[in-house]
Amino acid sequence: MSFLEIENLTAFYGDFQALFGINMSIEKGETVAAIGANGAGKSTFLRSITGLVQSSANKFLYDGETLTGKAAADIVGLGIAMVPEGRRLFPSLSVEENLIVGSYSQRPGNWTLERVYKMFPKLEQRRDVPGTALSGGEQQMVAIGRALMSNPDILLCDELSLGLAPIIIKDIYDAIPEIKAEGISLLIVEQDINQALAIADRVYCFQEGRISLDGKPGDLTKDQIAAAYFGR
Amino acid sequence: MIEWANTIIQGILTGGLYAMFAAGLAIIFGIMRLVNITHGDLIVLAAFVAMIVIEVTGVNPFISMIAVLPIMFVVGYFLQRGILNFTLGDDLLPPLLVTFGISIVVQNVLLEIFTADSQRLKAGTIETMSLELTEGLSIGVFPLIIFITAVAMIVCLQMLFNYTRIGRAFRATSDDATTAQLMGINHKHIFGLAMGLALVLVAIAGVLMAVRTNFDPTVGPSRLLYAFEAVIMGGLGSLWGTLIGGIILGVAQNIGAKIDPGWQILFGHIAFLIVLVFRPNGLFPRTRDD
Numbered sequence: 001m002s003f004l005e006i007e008n009l010t011a012f013y014g015d016f017q018a019l020f021g022i023n024m025s026i027e028k029g030e031t032v033a034a035i036g037a038n039g040a041g042k043s044t045f046l047r048s049i050t051g052l053v054q055s056s057a058n059k060f061l062y063d064g065e066t067l068t069g070k071a072a073a074d075i076v077g078l079g080i081a082m083v084p085e086g087r088r089l090f091p092s093l094s095v096e097e098n099l100i101v102g103s104y105s106q107r108p109g110n111w112t113l114e115r116v117y118k119m120f121p122k123l124e125q126r127r128d129v130p131g132t133a134l135s136g137g138e139q140q141m142v143a144i145g146r147a148l149m150s151n152p153d154i155l156l157c158d159e160l161s162l163g164l165a166p167i168i169i170k171d172i173y174d175a176i177p178e179i180k181a182e183g184i185s186l187l188i189v190e191q192d193i194n195q196a197l198a199i200a201d202r203v204y205c206f207q208e209g210r211i212s213l214d215g216k217p218g219d220l221t222k223d224q225i226a227a228a229y230f231g232r
Numbered sequence: 233m234i235e236w237a238n239t240i241i242q243g244i245l246t247g248g249l250y251a252m253f254a255a256g257l258a259i260i261f262g263i264m265r266l267v268n269i270t271h272g273d274l275i276v277l278a279a280f281v282a283m284i285v286i287e288v289t290g291v292n293p294f295i296s297m298i299a300v301l302p303i304m305f306v307v308g309y310f311l312q313r314g315i316l317n318f319t320l321g322d323d324l325l326p327p328l329l330v331t332f333g334i335s336i337v338v339q340n341v342l343l344e345i346f347t348a349d350s351q352r353l354k355a356g357t358i359e360t361m362s363l364e365l366t367e368g369l370s371i372g373v374f375p376l377i378i379f380i381t382a383v384a385m386i387v388c389l390q391m392l393f394n395y396t397r398i399g400r401a402f403r404a405t406s407d408d409a410t411t412a413q414l415m416g417i418n419h420k421h422i423f424g425l426a427m428g429l430a431l432v433l434v435a436i437a438g439v440l441m442a443v444r445t446n447f448d449p450t451v452g453p454s455r456l457l458y459a460f461e462a463v464i465m466g467g468l469g470s471l472w473g474t475l476i477g478g479i480i481l482g483v484a485q486n487i488g489a490k491i492d493p494g495w496q497i498l499f500g501h502i503a504f505l506i507v508l509v510f511r512p513n514g515l516f517p518r519t520r521d522d
Binding site: 050051052071072073074077081090091092093097100102105146150 | 397400401403404406407408411412413414417418419
């Protein structure tokens, strides 16, 4: 049995169906990328896993435990953390407070403030300023650090590179190997296909709420990906 | 001259009580964006709860708080989780209407049980004790205690919000309740705790008010009005601003009363309108304390 096992997952926003029968499995320590155009359902899928969007599935298991019906606040304590799209730092909290609040669920593990500061030294210098006063790249570092502070077993990252300069994106992605070295599984939603293919063990391509293609990056051709990404 | 100094000092001390009324309201709005029309009636409810505790146990009003504060905390928590959480959303109107309805219910239940008779809690000689600052200028010990309590309350709240785990959770939830859930923060529980905390402040204010002035089941709305005026003059969400708002209201009312006893309330409202005209967002506009 896989670490995260999802079978036939559907999700709705009111009457609008956003996801149609998604199947996905992620192994412990594996890095999986979800690619696809805007509105393909990638973010909704991540939000379904975190409990922010209600969903139903034939099988929705994480480490053998069902996630169906669980509240978002409880799912973090099980070891699933998310770096949300747009960072979503808390404006009234300083950088350090944003990081500390990430450990609210008090899940035991190796991630501490010191460890996050070692990974992103820029943040330590600016620990007392409001999180939202930082540059976009630094804010993304805080968002990643904040998620790691919950000591997750699986980290969901929604559009890490969105709106950032290439050099900053490199800084952000340079941190991924250290996270992987901890045995953390990663599910990365990314519009930057090359970035996703470079880092992932497996790739799922979303199209209009369905998975149109999946496989190992080396096994997929550019044409296959283009067809799955943009449609026929 | 000394009479005017006296008027202003008494006004400042009265402002402490208004700031206490307002602090709970500021917290409820700051964290939940909920305009609580029941606030004044809950102050009166706390006073009646204290009256029952005192009748049953025979303790003085200050000691009665040992029971009244936890009771009001529980009332607040379940009021929020049982009713008010269901009214929260993008629209400010549902909580406004629901708390307005609860206000009517609380008033009428209190009238039914306690009648419209005016009540007062008796705290003994401390009510009439005074300190002479200079010749002809003295201040009441009890109003001074109320003012010091108001300042201490705000200091404690600031420390709670800035330096504790639950305080950070309050602020994070206030900023973004959805993202707060991704941190493991149950926003519904946090809202319940915030209302419980607000009602603890309400309980302190209610008991002190009941010792200082007469009360009956219908005085809630005017207390709500004073609380609103203090909060809005101070700037929504700023606790120290709330104290300043309360002081302005208290001083204006005392100046009005000094000129003509019938002008006491009017002068408070005029001060409020003046502040609103020149500083529509209040004197210290912030959406939250940080």
